[in-house]
Each structure stands twice: as C-alpha cells, then as structure tokens.
Amino acid sequence: MSMIAAFYSGKSILITGATGFMGKVLMEKLFRTSPDLKVIYILVRPKAGQTTQQRVFQILNSKLFEKVKEICPNVHEKIRAIYADLNQNDFAISKEDMQELLSCTNIVFHCAATVRFDDHLRHAVQLNVTATQQLLLMASQMPKLEAFIHISTAFSNCNLTHIDEVIYPCSVEPKKIIDSMEWLDDAIIDEITPKLIGDRPNIYTYTKALGEMVVQQESENLNIAIIRPSIVGATWQEPFPGWVDNLNGPSGLIIAAGKGFLRSIRATPMAVADLIPVDTVVNLTLAVGWYTAVHRPKSTLIYHCTSGNLNPCNWREMGFQVLATFEKVPFERAFRRPNADFTTNTITSQYWNAVSHRAPAIIYDFYLRLTGRKPRMTKVMNRLLKTVSMLEYFVNRSWEWSTYNTEMLMSELSPEDQRVFNFDVRQLNWLEYIENYVLGVKKYLLKEDMAGIPEAKQHLKRLRNIHYLFNTALLLIAWRLLIARSQMARNVWFFIVSFCYKFLSYFRASSTLKV
Numbered sequence: 099m100s101m102i103a104a105f106y107s108g109k110s111i112l113i114t115g116a117t118g119f120m121g122k123v124l125m126e127k128l129f130r131t132s133p134d135l136k137v138i139y140i141l142v143r144p145k146a147g148q149t150t151q152q153r154v155f156q157i158l159n160s161k162l163f164e165k166v167k168e169i170c171p172n173v174h175e176k177i178r179a180i181y182a183d184l185n186q187n188d189f190a191i192s193k194e195d196m197q198e199l200l201s202c203t204n205i206v207f208h209c210a211a212t213v214r215f216d217d218h219l220r221h222a223v224q225l226n227v228t229a230t231q232q233l234l235l236m237a238s239q240m241p242k243l244e245a246f247i248h249i250s251t252a253f254s255n256c257n258l259t260h261i262d263e264v265i266y267p268c269s270v271e272p273k274k275i276i277d278s279m280e281w282l283d284d285a286i287i288d289e290i291t292p293k294l295i296g297d298r299p300n301i302y303t304y305t306k307a308l309g310e311m312v313v314q315q316e317s318e319n320l321n322i323a324i325i326r327p328s329i330v331g332a333t334w335q336e337p338f339p340g341w342v343d344n345l346n347g348p349s350g351l352i353i354a355a356g357k358g359f360l361r362s363i364r365a366t367p368m369a370v371a372d373l374i375p376v377d378t379v380v381n382l383t384l385a386v387g388w389y390t391a392v393h394r395p396k397s398t399l400i401y402h403c404t405s406g407n408l409n410p411c412n413w414r415e416m417g418f419q420v421l422a423t424f425e426k427v428p429f430e431r432a433f434r435r436p437n438a439d440f441t442t443n444t445i446t447s448q449y450w451n452a453v454s455h456r457a458p459a460i461i462y463d464f465y466l467r468l469t470g471r472k473p474r475m476t477k478v479m480n481r482l483l484k485t486v487s488m489l490e491y492f493v494n495r496s497w498e499w500s501t502y503n504t505e506m507l508m509s510e511l512s513p514e515d516q517r518v519f520n521f522d523v524r525q526l527n528w529l530e531y532i533e534n535y536v537l538g539v540k541k542y543l544l545k546e547d548m549a550g551i552p553e554a555k556q557h558l559k560r561l562r563n564i565h566y567l568f569n570t571a572l573l574l575i576a577w578r579l580l581i582a583r584s585q586m587a588r589n590v591w592f593f594i595v596s597f598c599y600k601f602l603s604y605f606r607a608s609s610t611l612k613v
C-alpha cells in the first residue's frame with residue numbers, strides 16, 4: 099500500500115493553476131492514485147469565451163483524464179471549481195467560497211504563475227509575487243492546513259552557476275517592489291525593470307525569485323516547502339508517455355524544427371539540457387506534500403527537480419535524437435526538410451538566420467504574392483526568431499543544482515511509494531523519452547494522424563528534390579554571371595571544360611583498347 103496515496107485519501111486539496119500544464123497532470127495523478135480524496139478545489143477564471151465550468155468539463159473530457167474516469171467515475175463531483183482571478187484583490191472569490199476554502203482545505207499546491215518571459219513587470223509581480231503573498235495570508239487562516247507547497251523554478255537564481263537548495267535574497271525587498279507597483283506609472287516601471295532584474299535574463303525568473311522570498315518571509319507559522327523544477331517537458335510514463343499540451347520550453351521549438359522553419363540555433367552543443375518530465379515533477383510534488391505534512395520539517399525545505407546532476411543529457415544529443423525521430427515520424431506539410439545546426443558564434447548564427455530562415459521566408463512570400471495569395475511567412479519567421487532569441491540564454495549555459503533534499507526524500511519513501519511516485523531521473527532513458535516527446539508533440543499538439551506518415555515522407559522527398567534543383571539552378575546562374583563578367587572565371591571555366599574533355603577522351607580510348 100502506498101503511504102502517499104493513503105495520505106491524500108479523505109483530504110480537501112486546493113490547487114492554483116490547475117488549468118495549466120503542470121496543474122492538470124497534478125490533478126490527474128491525485129485522482130488516479132487517491133480516488134478517495136474528499137475534494138479538489140481549483141481556482142479558475144473564465145477564459146477565451148469559456149466559463150469556469152466549461153473549462154473544467156473540457157479538461158475532464160480530454161485524453162489525459164481517460165484513465166481517471168475509469169478509476170474514479172465520480173471525478174466530476176470531486177472537483178470544485180471556484181471562480182477566481184489571481185490578479186484581483188482577494189482573488190475575486192465570493193464570501194461563501196472563501197469561507198469554505200478557509201475552513202476545509204488540508205493541503206495547498208500553488209502552481210499558478212505567469213511563465214511568459216516578456217510580461218510587464220507590474221503583471222508579473224501581481225501574479226508571481228503579490229498573489230503568492232495573498233495565498234499565504236489565506237493559508238494562515240486555514241485551521242486544518244497541513245502543508246503548503248509552492249512551485250517555483252530552478253531558474254529563479256539562474257544568474258548563479260551553482261545553486262543550492264536555499265533561498266537567495268534579491269537586492270530589493272519584495273514588499274518594496276509590491277508597494278512601488280501601486281504608485282509607479284508604466285513608463286517608470288519600464289525604465290527601472292532592467293536595473294531590477296540585473297543579471298537575470300528576464301522578468302519571469304526575477305519575479306519567481308521574489309516569490310520565493312515572500313514564501314520565506316511569510317512562512318513563520320506555516321508548514322511550507324518549495325519545489326524548483328528545471329525545464330518541464332512532456333510526460334515520461336504517466337498517464338501515458340509523451341503527453342504535452344502547450345508550446346512552452348522545448349515543445350514549440352520541436353514543432354518549428356520538425357516543420358522545417360527552424361534549422362539553426364545559437365546553442366552550446368555540450369551544455370546540459372536540463373529537461374524534466376512533467377510527471378516526475380508531479381510525483382515529487384505529491385511526495386513533498388506528504389513529507390511536509392507528516393514529518394513537519396523545522397524549516398522550509400527546497401527541492402530541486404532537475405536532471406543534470408543525476409542523468410545529464412546535452413543539447414547535441416537531444417537535437418540528434420529529435421532529428422532521428424523526425425526521420426521515422428515526420429511532421430505533415432513541412433515548409434523545409436528538418437535540419438539542426440547548433441552554432442555558438444553570434445556572427446555565424448546571424449548568417450544562418452539570414453540564409454536559412456529569412457531568405458527562404460522571403461522567397462516563399464514572393465511565391466505567395468505571385469500566386470495571388472497573402473504573404474505571411476516573413477511575419478511567422480520574425481516571431482519565431484524573437485522566441486528563439488528569448489530561449490537562447492537557456493541553451494548556452496549549464497547549471498549545477500544540488501539535490502540533497504530531493505535525494506533525502508527519495509530515501510524516505512517506501513519501495514511501493516518509490517514505484518508509484520517515481521521521481522528518480524536516473525531511470526530515465528533519454529533516447530526513448532525524446533522519441534516519445536516528439537511523437538507526443540505530433541499527436542497531442544499538432545493533432546496529426548499516424549496514418550499520414552507515408553504522405554509526410556513523400557512530401558519530404560519532394561522538398562529534397564526541390565532543394566537540389568534550386569541549389570543547382572542557383573549555382574549555374576551564379577557561375578553564368580561570373581563568366582560574363584570576369585576573364586579569369588572564363589579562363590578557369592575553359593580549363594575545367596578542356597580538362598574534362600581530355601580525361602573523357604583518354605578514358606574512352608583506353609576502354610576501346612581493352613576491348
């Protein structure tokens with residue numbers, strides 16, 4: 099019997115960010131392993147024309163929840179969607195709902211955040227810092243609360259190269275930042291943002307670091323733990339391999355590369371690609387929830403959920419395996435044949451951006467114009483290159499995260515819990531994982547059918563022929579232009595032609611002699 103699964107039975111659990119990538123997998127695992135849990139409260143806002151109930155309905159009817167519906171047929175009765183907007187005071191939660199949350203909640207998992215790198219500081223502070231502070235205030239009024247688990251990121255201190263499982267202070271106190279956001283206008287905030295984020299690459303990592311400080315400062319009477327995952331990727335094993343539903347992290351780039359848009363990137367091939375499967379993060383999170391509530395550690399423990407120090411894989415190996423999978427299961431209607439070129443040099447990278455990305459987009463747009471259609475490829479390419487430039491920071495560096503707490507927790511689990519809530523990345527086979535990841539991207543993100551693979555392969559063959567034809571034509575045109583303009587080129591050309599002629603004559607004569 100799993101002690102962790104038993105622990106969550108009969109519990110009332112509050113999850114923020116349950117409609118997000120990690121939140122959905124967390125909910126799924128909870129229902130699958132502890133179908134006797136009492137209730138999961140989720141804080142949801144209406145979005146994209148859908149009410150909170152419609153959003154929950156959509157999640158429960160997705161492929162991710164197929165197994166859960168078999169194990170826990172009344173799952174819809176155990177989810178209580180509470181209307182909430184974390185951008186607003188008291189999260190805009192009604193009085194009755196708030197009363198119920200405060201009096202019943204046993205465990206809080208705080209996953210909600212803005213993960214955009216380019217969010218405005220005011221919004222990112224509101225969600226990643228102020229909302230965390232407000233949730234902690236709520237938690238302090240929950241008499242039945244056993245543990246509060248805060249999801250941060252391993253990159254909250256990415257300005258350091260060696261990162262321990264401790265909280266590193268930021269230069270300005272979070273309370274001062276929160277206060278200043280109330281009275282500073284946008285123009286001034288824009289001006290001070292680069293100074294505040296300092297040597298961090300973006301607002302996201304900075305506000306997540308502030309969020310951790312808030313947790314530390316407000317943790318006095320609470321039983322809190324912080325989880326720091328690195329780059330979260332598709333599921334490794336559960337509920338099935340390769341599930342993913344958003345473009346964050348590598349997923350968007352896998353699509354861009356598989357469709358032939360992205361063929362080169364400024365990346366350090368030997369840098370560690372610190373990916374971590376989302377189900378591994380969720381297993382650790384649930385184990386931490388149990389450990390924090392049952393063992394009540396004296397201080398707030400931080401758990402690194404990373405792969406680099408236990409089972410490293412570098413970007414070169416990852417790119418290689420992604421490409422190998424494209425050979426077996428190509429994506430449909432690719433723009434160009436997939437190719438991977440990692441370069442560390444900025445000038446070479448700019449050259450490849452011009453030749454491999456912008457030029458084909460311009461040529462394609464020219465073709466669209468000629469055929470009476472609206473050009474769009476240059477716009478798509480510009481957005482993609484902007485995205486890539488934002489991710490480049492993370493593919494050109496390696497970090498060392500210590501994992502003492504995570505390893506300690508692993509040793510505290512019973513063999514059954516180590517199996518059911520497996521977060522031991524040493525068991526991960528990268529080649530298998532990446533293949534399933536690419537397959538998952540094809541199935542769950544692109545919604546492509548496996549039956550279309552032969553046609554996709556044919557399409558790639560046609561693209562290869564077009565590529566050869568295009569290059570030959572380009573070479574001939576260039577050469578013809580050169581010959582027309584330069585006497586030296588003409589001399590070289592005549593020399594080559596006469597040499598070939600002589601060689602062929604000799605070859606013909608010697609073969610005639612043999613007969």
Ligand SMILES: CCCCCCCCCCCCCCCCCCCCCCCC(=O)SCCNC(=O)CCNC(=O)[C@H](O)C(C)(C)COP(=O)(O)OP(=O)(O)OC[C@H]1O[C@@H](n2cnc3c(N)ncnc32)[C@H](O)[C@@H]1OP(=O)(O)O
Binds near residue numbers: 420421
């Ligand atoms: C040679 C090439 C490679 C060939 C081999 C293949 C190898 C592939 C292996 C992997 C390659 C390397 C992958 C490196 C990935 C490294 C990621 C590191 C991230 C670590 C960060 C820390 C982890 C965290 O804690 S948080 C989670 C991470 N957060 C994010 O990833 C969010 C990033 N996204 C953003 O901030 C924004 O989306 C932004 C700024 C990038 C773009 O914003 P914008 O307002 O311009 O537009 P959007 O409306 O958001 O989207 C525009 C457009 O782009 C698509 N898109 C969005 N995100 C991504 C993405 N990550 N990759 C690709 N495309 C993306 C989006 O769908 C839109 O498309 P449209 O068609 O225009 O609608």
Ligand SMILES: NC(=O)C1=CN([C@@H]2O[C@H](COP(=O)(O)OP(=O)(O)OC[C@H]3O[C@@H](n4cnc5c(N)ncnc54)[C@H](OP(=O)(O)O)[C@@H]3O)[C@@H](O)[C@H]2O)C=CC1
Binds near residue numbers: 208
């Ligand atoms: N993905 C990754 O690579 C990594 C993620 N993390 C951390 O993990 C956590 C979860 O990330 P992930 O699942 O990937 O992120 P997602 O962007 O997929 O999910 C974010 C969640 O936060 C919710 N949210 C955002 N704004 C509000 C709001 N105003 N009111 C209510 N809810 C809101 C979203 O709701 P809605 O659906 O309504 O937008 C969504 O449920 C975050 O704390 C993130 O920092 C850490 C390391 C890596």
